[in-house]
Amino acid sequence: MLPSLRGLQALSLLSQTGSLTAAADILGVSRSALSHRVADLERQLGVILMQKQGRSVVLTDDGEALIAVMGDALDRIEAAVEPIRRRRSQLRISTVATLASHWLLPRLPEFRALHPDIEVALTTTRRAINLEAEDFDCAIRHGLGNWPGLTATLLFRETLAPVAAPGADQNLEGSSIIRARSRFRDWSRWWTASRRAGRPDDGGLVVESRAQALEAALAGGGIAMIDMAYVDEHLSSRRLQLLAPPITLDEGYYLLSRSVRRNDRILGAFEQWIVAVSARSRAEAGAATSQ
Structure with a gap:
């Protein structure tokens, strides 16, 4: 089964911003909702993908590896979906x-x-x-x-x-x-x-x-x-x-x-x-x- 796209999107934004608040603001959701998306993704994959480090959030080795493999896949999916959504x-x-x-x-x-x-x-x-x-x-x-x-x-x-x-x-x-x-x-x-x-x-x-x-x-x-x-x-x-x-x-x-x-x-x-x-x-x- 494919992993949750919402979870992958949340993880990608966390990788870019290093902040639950900043990533949640970009998505227009609460910090709690964003954390739940990542937690759901972790349950699907059976690994830990992020951890708190002081006031920041950092990705684990598994999280970094997942982001590296994804590359620009999410951007390409978004580019394909956006015209259909606007339609x-x-x-x-x-x-x-x-x-x-x-x-x-x-x-x-x-x-x-x-x-x-x-x-x-x-x-x-x-x-x-x-x-x-x-x-x-x-x-x-x-x-x-x-x-x-x-x-x-x-x-x-x-x-x-x-x-x-x-x-x-x-x-x-x-x-x-x-x-x-x-x-x-x-x-x-x-x-x-x-x-x-x-x-x-x-x-x-x-x-x-x-x-x-x-x-x-x-x-x-x-x-x-x-x-x-x-x-x-x-x-x-x-x-x-x-x-x-x-x-x-x-x-x-x-x-x-x-x-x-x-x-x-x-x-x-x-x-x-x-x-x-x-x-x-x-x-x-x-x-x-x-x-």
Whole structure:
């Protein structure tokens, strides 16, 4: 039978500190509790491992030999166990970078204030993930809601609208439009749904992502076609202006989770919060549109 890990940990700290009080303080237990741990270990092994020497505690030859053989084994065990222990209070989320930067991260301090005991670990990627195989509790993804085998909760439908900074070129028929390669069809979709004649200009600025398109628009570089969820605060603060009414797409952003969930208490708290925040965000976007 393996010896008590708690006893080995107590013995190791005694070896390092030479003091029952100091070792007990490190472990957050009483001197008596620490002594009992070592005594239990001694009974298991059938040898004496420590002895008092004045006000100090020293290890016997058997104790020193045991510590020497253990080496850094306890540290390596602790390093392996700590991530598993933390996992019980950690929420792991996968989402896309633009949503994270311009919608989720600005709102997360509210969740952290409500649930300070929950550690949030956020990862951004555009690739599809497998929630059954990967170490995430949930994901936020864009789509139609049809993810087989997963529970999909709609947060908000996507709404597209052209926005620009005050003073920038705001001619929708001109060459100041900003396109994102990751969402190249957004301009033509909005144009057609808005029943505008002709087609959007082929010129303008092409960037990699909608996050970059938004930054370019905020800097006065042209007109970006952006989801209203990302710009409500910029519209309220007058950093951006809405140039035409938005259109609502069939696609939206969904919170995805397994049908049988891990960390159900933590994920449930996050789900309740993000659904409420999404409803508030939709209301703010509607208010910004009506101004």
